[in-house]
Amino acid sequence: MRRISKKLILIILGLFCVALYCEWLIYYVVIAQCSWLRLEKVDNQNVLKAFILADPHLLGPFRGHWLDKWRREWQMHQAFQAILNVHKPNVVFVLGDLFDEGEWTDNKQFNNYVERFYRLFTVPKDIKMHVVVGNHDIGFHNRMRRGAHARFNKLMNSSSVQHLTLKNNHFVLINSMAFEGDSCNMCTEARKHISSISDNLNKCEFDSQYCHTNGVYYNYSKPILMQHFPLYRLSDSVCTEPDAPPLPERNKRFRLKIDALSREATDYLVSKIRPRAAFGGHTHHGCLVRHSIKTVEFLEYSVPSFSWRNRPDPKFMLVSISPDDYAVSKCGLPKESTICLTALILSFTVIVCVWRMKTIGR
Template sequence: MRRITKNVLLFMFGCICIALYCEFGIYYVVIAQCSWPELLGGSEETTLKAFMLADTHLLGPWRGHWLDKMRREWQMNRAFQTIVHVHRPEIIFLLGDLFDEGEWTNRDQFEDYVTRFRKLFAVPEDIKLYVTVGNHDIGFHNNIRRGSIERFNKAFNTTSVQLVTIKGNHFVLINSMAMEGDYCSLCTDARSRIESISEILQCSENPTKCTSKSKKYIKRNKHNYSRPILLQHFPLFRKSDAVCTEPDAPPLPERNKPFRLKIDALSKDATDYLVSKLKPRAVFGGHTHHGCLLHHNYKLSDSIEFSEYSIPSFSWRNRPDPKYMLVKISPENYAVNKCELPKETTIAFTAIVSLILFSCYLVRRRHIGR
């Protein structure tokens, strides 16, 4: 074989290896650097490993170039599947805005959305996946089109408010748009479900406060009391992100921009209602696309303290450094690790440097051969 042909083939082989690393291997290298947090107390039987993410924003039929859509979906698919393979969570929570144009799609377009989502975020049968709805999935409260809620709930087997109990840990999943506070059917249904869940929690905490309905539920489901974890798309009430000091908080001056209540965050009335009824020990949400950690101390009928975590977007379209969370949870405690995904600049830099170094190797190899 002529030397020039051999060098061309070797160069092509090197390019393939570099591409495989940048499109597959780098996800394993970065994701493997993050591990499950240490949890004090709790046995293996009651400790749950939860993977949380938010704001995937799959592009629809109108926004974005087809190449951009294909690239973002490939990135999120590789990241998601690598996380599942490396960390092996027992449960996955996706906190809203699965789709970017869900509120505008017709039936066929929405079904295509769901099919793509299930393909990109496929999980093994032994891992449970739960989702909460976001404003981009069905629209904000005043812009929800007829049938949007019903088709989303049917596709993802969810409701306006849902109580999920796993290993003695209680999660309350909430449709943030149902917290408007008016008397629409969605808000009325959500309030009714929250009242029922509140009765169950009160009954399990204090048997003297049981109703016949809550007592039957606790007996049927062997429900033991533990303060629940609240999961939804919106943050709880806050005036802006100025209180957020995480490294991935919004940049200035965006951080100081006042929130539009019921659009950027829940209203104070809705927040007070949820906290008083559910007494959460932690709250997780998305929506802002940025990170935030707040410690709350509500002095209502009694003092209720908890932390609220805003999860940054999982999409490279929304931020250059997407994140996700690994959360270990027992009925008595929980621990959180926020994990990074590869930055696009890192991937590009790795590819360019690797290509330059490999080209230099080939040139040096040719001169040495002579």
């Protein structure tokens, strides 16, 4: 075999290794740089490890080029699986807008959507995944198609209000669009469930005989609120995180009930649930807000989007939780520019090094 043919084979093998690194291994390299924060005076075995992401926005049948759809889904799949393999969480929370066009799809298209989601975000049997609904999944309150809400609840196993107890930690997951403040069936049912959860937790706090649901007993701890919308705020001007919205977008005034919950809905939820922390998505940016509402003080975390379509540096959160404490670690995924630049540099290095080889080892 001539020397040039051997060099060509080496170049092809080298470029294959570059592609393997940039399309698979780089996610592990970046994700491994983040870690769970330890809780003081808590046995690590009693700590719940929660992986939280928001706004993957899987493209549907109407918008976006097929190549863009394939690329973003490949990236999110690789990143998601790398996080599970490296960090091994106990539970995964997805905070709404799973789909980008869920509100417009018919039943057949939505079924395909759900199958794609579970194929891309596959979890092993020992890890539980819980989702909350977003406006792109079923539409805003006043633009919701008939049956869209019930369809999502059935196929995604996600009712408007969910009360979960995991390692004696309480989570209340809500449908943000169900707190419009009117008397629609969805809103009435959601407020009824919130009142029931509130009554149970209040009784449990003072008398352990009430600490059970459907025959499952637990200990009391302040709950954590999970939803898609942020709680009431006028804009993102209060956000000072590095991944907060850029100016002047940060100062753009919110449309209440569209960009954030209303003050009335927020006051109602806080007075009933009395959360120790809240997590939401929707804005695609990061934000940390300290709330003090009716003697209840807590931090609210806005989780940035998990999709490269929505931001150049997607993020996720690793949250260590015990009944008395929690710690949040915000983690980044590789930037698209970093992946491209790495691929170019490594490819150029491979080609130059192989081509300048004088001889192939005998």
